[in-house]
Amino acid sequence: MSGPFPINFLHFGWIDAADVLLVTVLLYQLYKLLRGSVALNVALGLISFYLLYLVVKATGMELLTKILGQFMSVGVLASIILFQQEIRRFLLSVGKATALERVRSWTWGRPIDGPPLSVGPFVEAAKSLSSKYTGALICFTQASDLSAFAESGDRLDAEISKRLLLSIFNKTSPLHDGAVIITNGRIQAARCILPVSENPDVPASLGLRHRAAIGLSEITDAVVLVVSEETGAMSLVRHGVVYRDLATAELRARLNEWLLTGDSRAKAMGAATNAAV
Numbered sequence: 001m002s003g004p005f006p007i008n009f010l011h012f013g014w015i016d017a018a019d020v021l022l023v024t025v026l027l028y029q030l031y032k033l034l035r036g037s038v039a040l041n042v043a044l045g046l047i048s049f050y051l052l053y054l055v056v057k058a059t060g061m062e063l064l065t066k067i068l069g070q071f072m073s074v075g076v077l078a079s080i081i082l083f084q085q086e087i088r089r090f091l092l093s094v095g096k097a098t099a100l101e102r103v104r105s106w107t108w109g110r111p112i113d114g115p116p117l118s119v120g121p122f123v124e125a126a127k128s129l130s131s132k133y134t135g136a137l138i139c140f141t142q143a144s145d146l147s148a149f150a151e152s153g154d155r156l157d158a159e160i161s162k163r164l165l166l167s168i169f170n171k172t173s174p175l176h177d178g179a180v181i182i183t184n185g186r187i188q189a190a191r192c193i194l195p196v197s198e199n200p201d202v203p204a205s206l207g208l209r210h211r212a213a214i215g216l217s218e219i220t221d222a223v224v225l226v227v228s229e230e231t232g233a234m235s236l237v238r239h240g241v242v243y244r245d246l247a248t249a250e251l252r253a254r255l256n257e258w259l260l261t262g263d264s265r266a267k268a269m270g271a272a273t274n275a276a277v
Helices: 014-034 038-059 062-073 075-082 084-097 100-104 120-131 162-168 208-219 248-259 262-276
Strands: 005-007 010-012 136-140 154-159 179-183 186-192 223-227 234-238 241-243
Touching: 038 062, 038 075, 062 075, 120 136, 120 162, 120 223, 120 234, 120 248, 136 208, 136 248, 162 186, 208 223, 208 234, 208 241, 223 248, 234 248
Parallel strands: 136 179
Antiparallel strands: 005 010, 136 223, 154 186, 179 186, 223 234, 234 241
16 A cells, blocks of 8 residues: 555555646646736647547557557647647746746845835836827846847837937837937937737737737846837836826836835835935
8 A cells, every 4th residue: 555545546645745746836826927928828729639649549440549659759849839838837937936037136145136126216207108108118127038028129228218218209209219228227229129919809909019028028027118009008017917007106116116125125115215315
């Protein structure tokens, strides 16, 4: 007897319980990753196809089993092609959960203490652009590397300021058509091209800017600020989810929550308090 729960000829032990639990957690995480995207429907179709294959094989239908077996033999390769974006997001989330991300922030036993990112210039610039119905697209780099997208535009490596952001997104500026990428507290590049989301569930009311923001957030962990040129509404996009029609205070609160760590948030709030005094 290999375990405490014998069922006829089956022996369900602690290892089996741990195995089932881990598979359940893995399937739940995959469901969370695919939820709300067209990939979920594709995954359900593949699972249904596999269950059909098992039934056909169990009933002894040799010809149909061989035909379906040929499709199953290339199932792994087909899944990699179909779910390449989802697999990338899954591996990214796994990498962020490991200690490697903590190790990257330490140098010779001391944490790298860079200047905290101030969300004030972005909020004030978005508010001004919104009042003038001027579109804007600002991407904040997190753990994912956005260098490939930055190379599609014009590199600036400039200090962040409200006036510079307003100048970039001015309708007469040659840099206004595209996205601005923020990395390490600086404006890395402007006029950048982003991948457009192919999710059919995206509302038709959202334009190309929002679809580009959703597309980037689907394959990276970047936070994207969008100002609509048609309505002037300010929105944030994260992990493929759009938070629309944000007020200035809510926009500031969400940016502080998503972009600043605990220490950086405290420093930024302290700096804002000193500036107000």
